[in-house]
Amino acid sequence: MxxxxxxxxxxxxLASWPLLLPEVLVVIAIVTILVWSILLPRYQHYWLFPVxxxxxxxxxxxxxxxxxxxxxxxxxxxxxQLLVLDPLTVFFCLLLLSxxxxxxxxxxxxxxxxxxxxDSPAYVVLLLGSLLGSCLLVxxxxxxxxxxxxxxxxxxxxxxxxxxxxxxxxEASLKYLLYSMTTTAMMLWGMAYYYGLTGTLALSLPxxxxxxxxxxxxxxLAMLLLCLSHIFFVFATAPYHFWVxxxxxxxxxxxxxxxxxxxxxxxxxxxxxxxHQCLPQLGPALLEHAQQGMAVLSLLTIIVGNTAALLQNNxxxxxxxxxxxxxxxxxxxxxxSLNSQVCILxxxxxxxxxxxxxxxxxxxxxxxxxxxxxxxxxxxxRRLPVLGSSITVVIxxxxxxxxxxxxxxxxxxxxxxxxxxxxxxxxxxxSLLVVGLLGTVLSLYYYLQLPYVLFCKAARLPSSTRNVNQxxxxxxxxxxxxxxxxxxxxxxxxxxxxxxxx
Amino acid sequence: MMGxxxxxxxxxxxxxxxALxxxxxxxxxxxxxxxxxxxxxxxxxxxxxxxxxxxxxxxxxxxxYVIAIIFMLFEAETVLLFPWAMVWANPxxxxxxxxxxxxxxxxxxxxxxxPLGIGLAYMWRQGHLASTHPCPIPPTFASKVPKAHYEQIxxxxxxxxxxxxxxxxxx
Numbered sequence: 001m002x003x004x005x006x007x008x009x010x011x012x013x014l015a016s017w018p019l020l021l022p023e024v025l026v027v028i029a030i031v032t033i034l035v036w037s038i039l040l041p042r043y044q045h046y047w048l049f050p051v052x053x054x055x056x057x058x059x060x061x062x063x064x065x066x067x068x069x070x071x072x073x074x075x076x077x078x079x080x081q082l083l084v085l086d087p088l089t090v091f092f093c094l095l096l097l098s099x100x101x102x103x104x105x106x107x108x109x110x111x112x113x114x115x116x117x118x119d120s121p122a123y124v125v126l127l128l129g130s131l132l133g134s135c136l137l138v139x140x141x142x143x144x145x146x147x148x149x150x151x152x153x154x155x156x157x158x159x160x161x162x163x164x165x166x167x168x169x170x171e172a173s174l175k176y177l178l179y180s181m182t183t184t185a186m187m188l189w190g191m192a193y194y195y196g197l198t199g200t201l202a203l204s205l206p207x208x209x210x211x212x213x214x215x216x217x218x219x220x221l222a223m224l225l226l227c228l229s230h231i232f233f234v235f236a237t238a239p240y241h242f243w244v245x246x247x248x249x250x251x252x253x254x255x256x257x258x259x260x261x262x263x264x265x266x267x268x269x270x271x272x273x274x275x276h277q278c279l280p281q282l283g284p285a286l287l288e289h290a291q292q293g294m295a296v297l298s299l300l301t302i303i304v305g306n307t308a309a310l311l312q313n314n315x316x317x318x319x320x321x322x323x324x325x326x327x328x329x330x331x332x333x334x335x336x337s338l339n340s341q342v343c344i345l346x347x348x349x350x351x352x353x354x355x356x357x358x359x360x361x362x363x364x365x366x367x368x369x370x371x372x373x374x375x376x377x378x379x380x381x382r383r384l385p386v387l388g389s390s391i392t393v394v395i396x397x398x399x400x401x402x403x404x405x406x407x408x409x410x411x412x413x414x415x416x417x418x419x420x421x422x423x424x425x426x427x428x429x430x431s432l433l434v435v436g437l438l439g440t441v442l443s444l445y446y447y448l449q450l451p452y453v454l455f456c457k458a459a460r461l462p463s464s465t466r467n468v469n470q471x472x473x474x475x476x477x478x479x480x481x482x483x484x485x486x487x488x489x490x491x492x493x494x495x496x497x498x499x500x501x502x
Numbered sequence: 503m504m505g506x507x508x509x510x511x512x513x514x515x516x517x518x519x520x521a522l523x524x525x526x527x528x529x530x531x532x533x534x535x536x537x538x539x540x541x542x543x544x545x546x547x548x549x550x551x552x553x554x555x556x557x558x559x560x561x562x563x564x565x566x567y568v569i570a571i572i573f574m575l576f577e578a579e580t581v582l583l584f585p586w587a588m589v590w591a592n593p594x595x596x597x598x599x600x601x602x603x604x605x606x607x608x609x610x611x612x613x614x615x616x617p618l619g620i621g622l623a624y625m626w627r628q629g630h631l632a633s634t635h636p637c638p639i640p641p642t643f644a645s646k647v648p649k650a651h652y653e654q655i656x657x658x659x660x661x662x663x664x665x666x667x668x669x670x671x672x673x
Contacts, residue, residue: 003598010599010606034620038627196511 009080016078019066019085022059022093023139026132029055030125037121044121052104052124056131060097063090072502077141081202084141087501091345092138092269099261099352100131105471106254106360123163127258130156134266143191143201143227146270150187150230153263154180160258161251172250179243183233190226197223203278217286224290228271235267236324237331238300245308248320253366256316257359260323261352268348271334276341288424294335295428299435301328306439309446315365315372318446319358322398325439326351332432333413337423340416342497347409350397350486354406357394357479364472365391374453381454387468390480392451397483399447400440405486410440568630572622579618586611 017024033051037044067090070076076085107123133152140146158180162173195201197215233240248256275294279287305325312318330351333344362372364387369376381388397406417433420426486493547558586607589595595603625631 006595006598006603010602014606031617031620034624038620038623041627192511 013079016083019076019078020083021066022063022097023132023135025055025059025062026128026135029059030128030132033121033125033128048121048124049104049107052128053101055128056097056100056104060094063093063097066090067094078139081204082142082145083136083139085139088269088272088341088345089139091497091500092265092348093135095265095349095352096131096134096138096262099265099356100127102356102360102475103127103254103258103262105475106257106363123160126156126160126163130160130258131262134262137266138269140270141203141273143194143203146203146231147184147187147191149266150234151184153266154184154230154234157255157259157263160255161247163255164252166250168250169252172247175243175250176247179233179240180230183230183240186226187228187230190223190229193219193223194227203274204281217289220282220286221289221293225293228274231267231270232297234263235271235331236264236301236327237297238304238324238328239297241301241304241324244324245317245320248323249314249316249372253316253359253363257356257363260355260359264327264355265348265352268330268334268344271331272341272344275334291335291337292426292428294331295426295432298328298331298335299428299432301325301331302432302435302439304328306442306446310442312446313374315362315374315377315450318374318449319362322443322447323355323358325443326354326398329410329413329436329439332436333416335432336416336420336429340419341501342494343409343412343416345497345501346490346494347413350405350409350483353479353482353486354394354397357390357476357483358398360472360476360479361391361394364468364476367469367472374449377450378453378457381451382458384468386477387473388451388454390476391454393480393483394476395447395451399443403484403487405483405490408487408490568625572625572631575618575621579615582614583611 029052032055033048036047036051066085067087070085070087070090074086077083078085104124104127107127130153133149133156135149136145137149137153140149154176158173158177161176162170191201197219229240233243236244247259251259275287275290279290302325305321305323305328309318309321309325312321330344330347333340333347365377365380366372368380368384381391393404396402397404400406400410414433414436417429417436421429421433547554590604590607590611592603
C-alpha cells in the first residue's frame with residue numbers, strides 16, 4: 001500500500017472520533033454503570049437511572065451541537081464512509097435519543113419490573129446498548145456497519161424481551177431470536193452476493209462489476225431483497241411480520257413500547273438513505289423497479305395488518321397488527337420519490353410518538369384492570385376522564401382523524417403518493433393509495449372499539465382499588481398533548497423540518 | 503478475468519476444502535494404520551480423567567450456557583488478537599506513519615479488551631461464574647411422624663443384610 005495513503009487513512013480515522021461523540025457518550029454511560037455496579041452494587045436504584053438519563057441527555061446535546069455545526073447539504077463521511085453524518089442522520093438520532101428518556105422513566109417504578117431485572121443494571125445496559133445499535137444503524141453508510149448496528153440492536157432486543165421471568169416472556173424472546181437469526185443469515189447471504197458482484201460493501205452501489213460487465217438488474221434486485229430482509233424483519237414488513245403479535249403479547253410492555261419505536265425508526269432511516277440517496281444514482285430504471293417492489297411489500301403489509309387487526313379482542317395483539325399496518329403506510333411513503341422526504345420525516349416522528357403513547361396507554365390499562373382484554377376496560381373512561389380522553393386522542397391519531405397529528409402525517413403520505421401517481425401514472429401506486437384509504441376505513445372499526453368500551457358502556461365491575469401510576473399518567477398525557485400540538489402546529493413543524501434538511 | 507472479490511471467495515473455498523481434506527486424510531490414515539483392539543476402557547467417554555457416568559449424549563444442565571458463552575467470547579478474542587499483533591508490529595506500516603499506526607491500533611485493541619474485562623468482572627460479581635455449584639434447597643416439610651420412628655425403622659432393616667432378609671421372613 002502507498003505510504004502516503006496509510007498515513008492519510010489513520011489520520012482520517014483519528015479525525016472521525018470527535019464526530020462520534022454522542023455514541024461515545026452512550027458507551028461511556030454503559031461502562032460507568034457496569035463499573036459502578038461492580039464496585040458499589042448497593043443502592044443501585046438510586047444512581048442507575050440518573051446516570052443513564054445523564055448519558056442520554058449529554059448524547060442528545062452533543063448530537064444537536066454537531067448537527068448545528070453542519071453546513072446545509074453537507075455530508076461528512078466518518079471512518080472512510082463506514083458511517084456518515086448528515087442532516088438526516090442528525091434528525092433520526094435526535095428522535096431516537098429523545099424517545100430513550102421516556103423509556104427509562106417508564107422502567108423507573110420498581111413495582112413494574114420483575115424482581116431480578118430491577119435489581120440488576122443489565123436491563124438499563126441492554127436498553128442503552130440497543131439505543132447505541134440504533135444510532136449506529138442510522139449513521140451507517142456501509143453494509144458492514146448496517147450489519148453491526150442491526151445485530152447489536154436485535155440481540156439486545158431479544159434479551160430485553162426475555163427480561164421478565166415469565167414463561168411467555170421467554171417464549172417471545174426465543175421466537176424473536178430465531179426469526180432474527182434466520183433473517184440475519186439471509187442478509188449475510190445477500191451481502192456475500194453484493195461483495196462478489198461489486199467488489200465492495202459500501203452502500204453507494206457501483207452498477208458495473210469489477211470485471212467490467214454491467215450487472216443484470218434482476219440480480220441486483222434479488223440481492224437487494226436478500227440484503228434488506230433483516231431490516232424488513234425489524235420493521236415488521238408483511239412476509240417478515242409473524243413474530244410481531246406473539247412478541248408484543250409476551251414481552252414486558254415497556255420493552256414493547258421500545259420495540260415499536262426505536263428499532264423501527266432506525267430502519268426507516270436506512271431505507272430512506274438507500275431509496276433516496278443510493279439507488280437514484282444507479283439510474284431511473286432500477287430505482288423504479290425497486291420502488292415497485294417496495295410498493296408491493298407495503299401493499300401486503302397494509303392488507304395483512306388491517307385485516308388481522310379486525311379479528312383481535314386482545315388489546316396487545318390488536319395494537320400489534322395496527323402497528324404493522326401503520327408501518328406499511330410509512331413504507332409506502334418511502335417508496336415514493338425524492339421530494340417527499342419531509343413528509344416521511346414528519347410521519348416517522350409522529351409514528352414514534354404514537355407508538356410510545358399506545359403502549360404507555362396499554363400499560364396503564366393493564367395496571368388498572370389486570371387484564372389486556374377489551375371487555376375488561378369497560379367504563380374506565382367515565383371513571384378516569386383524563387386517562388380516557390388521552391387514550392382517545394392517541395386512538396384518533398392512530399386512525400388519522402383531524403384534530404391530531406396522525407391526520408397530518410397520513411395526509412402528507414397520501415399526498416406524496418398522489419404526486420407520485422401523477423408523475424408516473426403507475427397502476428400499482430394507485431392500488432396502494434386505494435388500499436391505504438380502505439385500510440384507514442377498516443382501522444376506524446377496530447381502533448374505535450377501545451374508546452367505545454371506555455366511554456359508552458357503564459362499568460360492570462366495582463371500581464378497582466389500584467392507583468394509577470403517576471409517572472405513566474403524566475407521560476401519557478404529555479404524549480397526547482404532543483399529538484394535538486402536532487396537528488395545530490403542523491405548518492411550523494414542517495417548515496422547521498424543511499429548513500433542517502435544506 | 504476474475505476480479506479480486508471472486509478470488510477472495512475462492513480463497514475461502516480453498517480453506518474449507520483444505521480443512522475437510524486434512525481432517526479426512528488424517529482420519530483415513532489412522533484408520534488404515536491403527537490396530538483395532540477395542541476394550542471397555544478404550545471405548546468409554548473421556549471425562550478429563552474422571553470415571554464417566556453415563557454416555558456423552560446425556561442431557562447437560564442448562565446453567566452451563568453462561569460458561570459456554572464466556573468461553574466462546576474469550577476464544578473469539580484470542581482469534582482476533584493474533585492477526586492484530588501481526589498488523590500492529592508491521593514495520594512498513596509503522597515506518598510509513600512514523601509510529602502513529604502502532605499507537606492507533608494499540609488504542610483500538612485496548613478499547614476492545616477493556617470492556618471485555620469489565621464484562622467478565624461484572625459476570626463474576628453477579629455470581630454467574632459460580633453457578634455450576636448446585637445449591638440444594640433443604641425441604642421445609644415437617645412430618646407428623648416423629649424422627650425417632652423413622653430411625654427405629656432404619657435401624658431395624660439396616661441391621662439385616664438384604665440377602666438375609668427373606669430367610670428371616672421365612673423363619
